[in-house]
Amino acid sequence: MADIQKLEALVTQVRRDILRQVHKVNSGHPGGSLGCAEFFVALFQEIMDRKEGFDMDGLGEDIFFLSNGHISPVFYSVLARSGYFPVEELNTFRLLDSRLQGHPTTHEGLPGVRIASGSLGQGLSVALGAAEAKKLNGCGHKVYSLMGDGELQEGQNWEAIMYAAANHIDNVIATVDLNGQQIDGSTDDVLALGSMRAKFEAFGWIVLDIEKGNDMASVVQGLQEAKNLSGKGKPVCVLMHTIMGNGVDFMMHTHAWHGKAPNDEQLATGLAQNAETLGDY
Amino acid sequence: MxxxxxxxxxxxxxxxxxxxxxxxxxxxxxxxxxxxxxxxxxxxxxxxxxxxxxxxxxxxxxxxxxxxxxxxxxxxxxxxxxxxxxxxxxxxxxxxxxxxxxxxxxxxxxxxxxxxxxxxxxxxxxxxxxxxxxxxxxxxxxxxxxxxxxxxxxxxxxxxxxxxxxxxxxxxxANFTPENQDFQIGKAVHLQEGNDVTIVATGHLVWEALEAAKTLHAEGISADVINIHTIKPLDEEAIIASVKKTGCIVTAEEHNFLGGLGESVARTLATSHPTPQEFVATQDTFGESGTPAQLMEKYGLNAAAIVKASKKAITRK
CATH class of the missing domain: 3.40.50.970 (Thiamin diphosphate (ThDP)-binding fold, Pyr/PP domains)
Incomplete structure (x- = not known):
């Protein structure tokens, strides 16, 4: 059984890490990062079967691909807090000579990252390729991926979505962060996505909703259910309903903090709303 | 030869x-x-x-x-x-x-x-x-x-x-290179020894370069012919060694003169050994329908074009 309280305690620390990373360099993407804090903590601390250490091939363990690379602050925080690299290294986010580039990359050798992402719409294809390799290698572990909802406006995703169903890639669990926001406004205003469930189902996927994507118990339960639904001949899609900017009141329910850093005062307000549970870096 | x-x-x-x-x-x-x-x-x-x-x-x-x-x-x-x-x-x-x-x-x-x-x-x-x-x-x-x-x-x-x-x-x-050859990435293949002009070619233009060398030879011009199968990394040493001997160069490729082999060679020579160079390549244009031979003739990508470019390069020494 998952210790939900322990996971929730990690989430507030991760939110602090996110705010402090983007504040220090006055750049980065806090909104989507905050909205996915529960997902990342649940995935890395509870759901995935991970090996100690890091190797690129990831044989004999579950692996994860982040497609919407701009939410790197939450990815970096959870990777560091899960032991992939020293937590103090979060201090180098977006600085010259850092392994923590603005968008994640393998180029600087940061443990935990298996593909560069940032240019949107590419991560699902990569995850499917890795899932095919796992099948060829006889590795029974799973491949997880995350993409943004706005990102689904990129056509490559639909090539990948079609491919996965046609080829019965049932060892992949693709989560969509449904926060309804993108840089220019709501997804409805920019380019309406319609029913994601209907679209994925029409393409032959098993679809599962996590209605409360910022409630740890719901996220853990939903991802476990997704895991149980995998291996049945179809790819699995998790539609995770989240709130952009979750956990920092003035950042919530708006696209305004998609790619904007808080000032000193805003940082103090945000930190006051999130307990320091594991110690700031 | x-x-x-x-x-x-x-x-x-x-x-x-x-x-x-x-x-x-x-x-x-x-x-x-x-x-x-x-x-x-x-x-x-x-x-x-x-x-x-x-x-x-x-x-x-x-x-x-x-x-x-x-x-x-x-x-x-x-x-x-x-x-x-x-x-x-x-x-x-x-x-x-x-x-x-x-x-x-x-x-x-x-x-x-x-x-x-x-x-x-x-x-x-x-x-x-x-x-x-x-x-x-x-x-x-x-x-x-x-x-x-x-x-x-x-x-x-x-x-x-x-x-x-x-x-x-x-x-x-034409299929003319050895069967089961030892292919070394980044290593140029020297096809003909010559002293008057260097011809470096890639892809389909390599055979044309050999044909051009024959024509030039008949006219008393000896061409050093190099097959550059690897454009990157480029075998700069082989190219520089050749132009030190010949004093001029023709590059030949089935590609635009912008961005292709010719430009890589020009950059190498400009920084190491400035040399008169002629480009056999398409001239910043799109192609069109036609037979391969017609197109290579019309866009100047054959042995005749290499012969012409070689003579021009020699006059620029």
């Missing part, structure tokens, strides 16, 4: 298919992906022998590149196959981020490059792909000249760790 025998016209894409078939037997990590052009890419034998390692992705090249990048995670060596146009221009950002920047061991294998694709016309005749690919950090760029060399290159790139762009073509052309 050395003579080279054409052992019979064959297409370079069949050399790729034969190389891939051979790799399938010797390297179980080799996988192949194709975007609905299995027959055109000559991937049928690999598909028939190793159906579990062959991935038909449909008309979806962006997904193909991403899948290939993902398959390297787990130790696979993916060979993607489609026309050169759809292998590069159509998926440049996917190659840039998911393959090159991510340092993935993907082999992008591209057929029907250049004008010799023929009647399909300019939509399919990419003349910019060498430039696109050579500008990506870490990308190796190879353009082979005949069947035997394409087969050898296909086998060789599987053993090279890192992304590779392998470019070949559609028509049947």
């Amino acid at each position: 050395k003579t080279y025998e054409n052992t019979g016209n064959k297409d370079t894409r069949s050399g790729f298919g034969a190389g891939l078939e051979a790799l399938g037997k010797t390297n179980e990590n080799v996988v192949a992906l194709c975007a609905d052009l299995t027959g055109s890419l000559k991937m049928d034998a690999f598909k028939a022998n190793h159906p579990e390692r062959f991935f038909q992705v449909g008309i979806a090249e962006a997904n193909m590149i991403g899948l290939a990048a993902g398959m390297t995670i787990g130790g696979k060596i993916p060979f993607t196959g489609t026309f050169a146009n759809f292998s590069t221009g159509r998926v440049y950002d996917q190659i840039r981020q998911s393959v090159a920047y991510s340092g993935k061991n993907v082999k992008i294998c591209a057929s029907h490059a250049g004008l010799t694709l023929g009647e399909d016309g300019a939509t399919h005749q990419i003349l910019e792909d060498i430039g696109l690919m050579k500008m990506l950090p870490g990308m190796t760029v190879i353009n082979t000249c005949d069947y035997n060399q394409t087969k050898a290159a296909t086998i060789a790139i599987a053993a090279h760790k890192g992304p590779v762009y392998l470019r070949f073509g559609r028509p049947k052309v």
